[in-house]
Amino acid sequence: MSLTRKHLMILAACMGLLALTACTREITTIVQEEPQPSSCFECHDDQNTFLVGIELQWTKSRHASGEAVHEGTNASCVRCHASEGFIQYINGETPAATQTPTVIHCFTCHAPHTNSDFNLRVDTAQTLLNGVSHDIGAGNTCVVCHQSRRDVATYITASNNLSRYFGPHHGPQSDMLFGTNGYEYEGYVYEETPYHRTLTQDGCVDCHVRYVGEGYMVGGHSFAMTAELSEESGGGTVYNTQACAVCHEDIGDDYDYAGVQADIDSKLAELQALLQAEGLVDANGTSLSVQGVSADLAGAVWNFKMVGSEDRSHGVHNPDYAVGLLESSISYLNSLTPAR
Numbered sequence: 001m002s003l004t005r006k007h008l009m010i011l012a013a014c015m016g017l018l019a020l021t022a023c024t025r026e027i028t029t030i031v032q033e034e035p036q037p038s039s040c041f042e043c044h045d046d047q048n049t050f051l052v053g054i055e056l057q058w059t060k061s062r063h064a065s066g067e068a069v070h071e072g073t074n075a076s077c078v079r080c081h082a083s084e085g086f087i088q089y090i091n092g093e094t095p096a097a098t099q100t101p102t103v104i105h106c107f108t109c110h111a112p113h114t115n116s117d118f119n120l121r122v123d124t125a126q127t128l129l130n131g132v133s134h135d136i137g138a139g140n141t142c143v144v145c146h147q148s149r150r151d152v153a154t155y156i157t158a159s160n161n162l163s164r165y166f167g168p169h170h171g172p173q174s175d176m177l178f179g180t181n182g183y184e185y186e187g188y189v190y191e192e193t194p195y196h197r198t199l200t201q202d203g204c205v206d207c208h209v210r211y212v213g214e215g216y217m218v219g220g221h222s223f224a225m226t227a228e229l230s231e232e233s234g235g236g237t238v239y240n241t242q243a244c245a246v247c248h249e250d251i252g253d254d255y256d257y258a259g260v261q262a263d264i265d266s267k268l269a270e271l272q273a274l275l276q277a278e279g280l281v282d283a284n285g286t287s288l289s290v291q292g293v294s295a296d297l298a299g300a301v302w303n304f305k306m307v308g309s310e311d312r313s314h315g316v317h318n319p320d321y322a323v324g325l326l327e328s329s330i331s332y333l334n335s336l337t338p339a340r
């Protein structure tokens with residue numbers, strides 16, 4: 001027995017040597033053939049409808065429409081608006097300007113051909129500009145891009161020049177989820193609803209990605225919480241409330257849980273009216289070009305845009321923080337009105 005094994009080993013060693021010395025070319029070929037085709041078919045299989053389903057969801061995603069990819073040419077924008085900038089950023093490189101940015105796509109978030117799996121490229125907690133950081137698992141990927149590019153503490157000063165570009169650029173959903181980077185008035189005690197961050201497993205992903213909804217239009221790789229049905233399909237809005245029902249059994253048909261969204265919307269309308277009266281925003285809620293605006297007034301505009309047009313969850317991301325930002329801004333403006 002042991003003799004046979006010895007013989008075999010010698011034979012194997014001889015063959016190895018032969019291969020190394022005599023057939024260098026063939027060895028190169030073997031290296032090139034890796035990975036074996038079977039590993040491709042783990043994902044690219046004719047019976048595999050799994051990826052096809054994900055591709056369908058993906059076609060519904062705003063990421064896939066790529067409209068904002070044209071914003072990805074500038075070095076300071078490419079990190080979030082183009083695939084290559086994002087990958088450079090998370091690899092610790094400085095994102096470079098490019099005239100030909102590519103849209104966000106599968107290989108932005110995943111590297112299946114490098115890793116042979118669908119793990120995300122980002123697996124560590126991300127830090128916002130003001131230093132606030134929370135580990136939200138798979139949601140860390142979203143935080144890289146969906147955060148304010150401005151730290152309210154340094155952006156708002158004693159005297160501010162407003163324009164339509166004023167405010168937290170764009171998608172400060174992570175700031176909201178983390179309950180930070182709003183303009184906080186002195187003397188007002190801000191509370192937050194931390195649970196959508198602390199009780200979810202993967203933050204954003206638990207609500208936006210985990211549950212695939214009607215016709216692939218919401219959830220999954222559509223990343224969408226709502227979708228509008230076409231006229232032919234009868235119109236109306238599709239919601240993905242199964243994402244909420246995990247924790248809120250009594251969620252109902254939409255996201256206006258406990259009337260919070262309606263409350264936020266009416267506070268936004270109230271704040272807008274006050275800001276319009278101050279000449280700081282117009283009827284569309286766009287901030288106007290005004291010079292030398294005080295910190296507390298500019299802060300009210302910041303909060304109005306942050307909770308409203310920028311976050312757009314109508315308070316859901318962090319109900320108590322959103323209410324606090326709006327309430328404190330409203331009471332500040334109301335304290336001025338009689339005197340002016």
Ligand code: HEC
Pocket residue numbers: 035036037039040041042043044051055106112113116117118
């Ligand atoms: C872990 C899963 C996975 C494995 C394994 C895998 N692929 Fe892919 N591949 C993908 C995904 C995801 C896409 C993106 C296309 C899509 O499904 O939308 C893709 C796309 C492609 C494309 C289309 C070109 C492109 O860039 O979009 C080619 C060609 C391809 N793969 C070849 C291969 C080959 C050859 C292998 C084996 C050596 C392989 N793949 C192994 C997941 C995988």
Ligand code: HEC
Pocket residue numbers: 068071074076077078079080081144145146147148149169170171172310311
């Ligand atoms: C930290 C990431 C990040 C950086 C850097 C960034 N953006 Fe964005 N931008 C986003 C996100 C995320 C959205 C989508 C937000 C949403 O839908 O809520 C967006 C949306 C936009 C939009 C569409 C706004 C709208 O109302 O539809 C424009 C235009 C834009 N960005 C321009 C730029 C420009 C120009 C730069 C560079 C000067 C830039 N962005 C840098 C993350 C970023």
Ligand code: HEC
Pocket residue numbers: 051054055058063104105106107108109110118120138139141202205209221
């Ligand atoms: C913006 C980032 C992003 C992009 C772009 C993206 N994915 Fe994903 N993908 C995710 C996240 C987040 C998850 C969920 C990970 C988790 O649950 O831990 C995921 C999970 C997956 C999974 C595993 C699902 C499962 O149930 O195990 C597959 C397969 C996948 N993605 C394929 C794709 C394909 C194909 C594309 C392109 C059509 C794509 N992804 C584009 C973020 C992305």
Ligand code: HEC
Pocket residue numbers: 062063065066067068069079080081082086104108139141142143144145146204205208209223224225
């Ligand atoms: C590479 C940066 C990047 C990453 C990573 C990213 N996003 Fe986005 N996201 C954007 C940009 C840019 C837009 C706006 C796209 C446009 O309008 O063309 C956007 C749009 C969206 C929208 C649509 C908003 C609308 O107006 O309909 C949702 C929802 C969204 N992202 C959720 C997520 C979630 C959830 C994740 C994590 C799984 C994620 N995003 C990861 C950059 C990113």
Ligand code: HEC
Pocket residue numbers: 139142143146171173174177196197200203204205206207208225226255311312313314316317
């Ligand atoms: C508790 C569930 C939940 C979590 C966690 C969550 N979202 Fe949302 N998000 C929502 C709901 C619900 C809406 C939309 C409400 C509506 O349209 O009525 C929304 C809206 C949005 C929008 C605007 C979409 C649009 O159509 O205008 C973006 C972008 C977004 N979320 C991104 C994120 C990102 C990024 C994270 C993580 C930092 C996140 N969300 C975490 C539930 C969640």
Ligand code: HEC
Pocket residue numbers: 193195196199200201206207241243244245246247248254255256257258260261315316319
């Ligand atoms: C991981 C568990 C979890 C998920 C998922 C979740 N929530 Fe919550 N949410 C909570 C907890 C816990 C509270 C605080 C207790 C309460 O008010 O029920 C809360 C509070 C709220 C509040 C404030 C209620 C109030 O009375 O002030 C709203 C609004 C809300 N959630 C909406 C949603 C929506 C919409 C979704 C789905 C898109 C969702 N939540 C998904 C756990 C969750």
